[in-house]
Amino acid sequence: MDKLLQLVVAGLVTGSIYGLIATGYAVLYTATGFVNFALGAQAMLGGYLAYVYFPALPQWVRIVISLVVGAVVSVVSWNLLYKWAARRAMLAAVIMSFALAIVFEEIIRLSAGGLNVPAPSPFGRAVFQLGAVTISAHQLAVVVVSAVLFTGLVVMLGSKRGAAVRAMFADAETAEVLGIRTARLTTILFAVSGVFAAVAGILAAPLLTLSPYMGLNLALIGFVGAILGGLGRIGTAIAGSILLGLLEAFFAGYVSADFRTALVYAVFVLVLVIRPAGLLGRVAKVKV
């Protein structure tokens, strides 16, 4: 029982981080039909900005820089690169996002080195004992910060102002002709996905240590989480990611810690074969 609870905590922590990436996928996919595989590299970039670069600045300033750059990188890459490729062929834009991820990876490797860098948690080293369950301040922060962001996004989308975004999700062309500035809303959503990715990187780094190559794994696992829940809906993509985190933790705890990554991709393949729309989702309409 104690082990179970401990694994639930571990699963919620990793699942929340996957969820931050998965939210980015879901938001961008629903708005544009585009799948941004650079989100993982953007998370990695966010981690390096918060922990490695600018060592002289106070921690909170570096976190702010990381979030701002996260938003800017996301918005600029859409408006300067992906958008133009997507007009011809969405697949070209998706492949381009892989290429951009490699560019980010190399920039970081050349400027900060290819070795793993430990990242100290901005939330300190405190450890709490809740009954039989041990939870670190950082783990607690991961769950709380993610929960706040997920709730904030869902509440925003559900609000009266958010209805314009939901209208765009449902039918972008009609939304535009009714006077909704869809290009501007899409830019805002890219900024949101960039901030979420940066937060994922900042939260993941103290757990994983930083490496230029951590991005690809985050990108793919976040994608599996989003697919598990259904890419076309934000709430289910988050739920799918948390489910994936729990599955991974249970598998690592009860079966084999060495094969936990293999499990993630096995889940991916199974979902794509059995229910491509996601376990929780409906069939998402592809809109370009």
Place this chain on the structure above:
Amino acid sequence: MTLEVENLSVGYGDVPVVREVSLEVAVGEAVCLVGPNGAGKTTTLRGIMGLSRPTAGAVRWEGTDHAGRPAWSRAHAGIALVPEGRHVFGPLSVVENLEVAVRAVGGRRVGARIDAAMDRFPRLRERRAQPAGLLSGGEQQMLAIARALVQEPRLLVIDEMSLGLAPVVYEQVGEAVRGLVSDGLGVLMVEQNAALAMSLCSRGYLMSGGRILLGGTVEEMAHEDAVAHLYFGAV
């Protein structure tokens, strides 16, 4: 205040579909654009509304040429569209569909406008909290028209209203359109069903093969051989 479309050409890629179309709609009149399937009516309308970028020509409305502007600028300038196939926002409730339309053009008095639209189409009031995707075809058409009207446009553009609509519902919706025109609204109607369109409009244009063949009052058009020829074969 007049919509003046001048020598508008619209194509997909390098293929021109609509060539040098010119037409006018003044506020307070209903004008129809008729023609057989594939004549280029919908493409013309997409060009006017900015959903397809025109290769040449002007779309002048209240002194501004909107041809090169993004689609959303028309709605802000007082042109509202009822798209072909309704295109209501399915996951949004009936009320949300209307609210979103008012807010999109920065409209005030959201509640009052929605009330007025629901007075016009009482069915929508009964269904106000339902997702629009669950409405019947006729109700969706009413919602699509209400969604355009709550924007308080000066020009209403309606694409293929009769498509998939029961005659009774069409009559009801047509009655609403007549009332709007007498209230001073301009209406541009694109219709495959020429007889229905001409019963609602005072002037019309006939399109075929991507060009305007002729224009005039509906009485004049009714006597044109070309109209009869296109619709009913050789006379």
